[in-house]
Amino acid sequence: AALGFLGLGxxxxxxxxxxxxxxxxxxxxSEPWIVTLPGLAILVTVISVNLFGDGLRDALDPKLKRS
Structure with a gap:
């Protein structure tokens, strides 16, 4: 998204x-939804991938598991 914003995508x-x-x-x-909808899509995607990665780390990292 950043490269597309800069014109390099x-x-x-x-x-x-x-x-x-x-x-x-x-x-x-005049028409803020033109920027708002793609911006929200970027936000939701980034947060989802981040939370998914945190969940994978919590599930698969043996150093975090304490008895």
Whole structure:
């Protein structure tokens, strides 16, 4: 998403959340949902992956298991 926001991601025919946020910057005052929806999708995805990784670490790390 960060590379798409900077213009270094996928090329224009392919949809990308970062590109959607970057393209919607000029419409943020009149139509804020253009930026809000892809931003929320990025937020939910990052938090989900982070929590999933924490859960895997808790389940699989033998150093964290104490009797």
């Amino acid at each position: 996928a090329q224009p025919p392919l949809p990308e959340w970062g590109a959607m946020v970057g393209d919607g910057r000029e419409f943020i005052r």
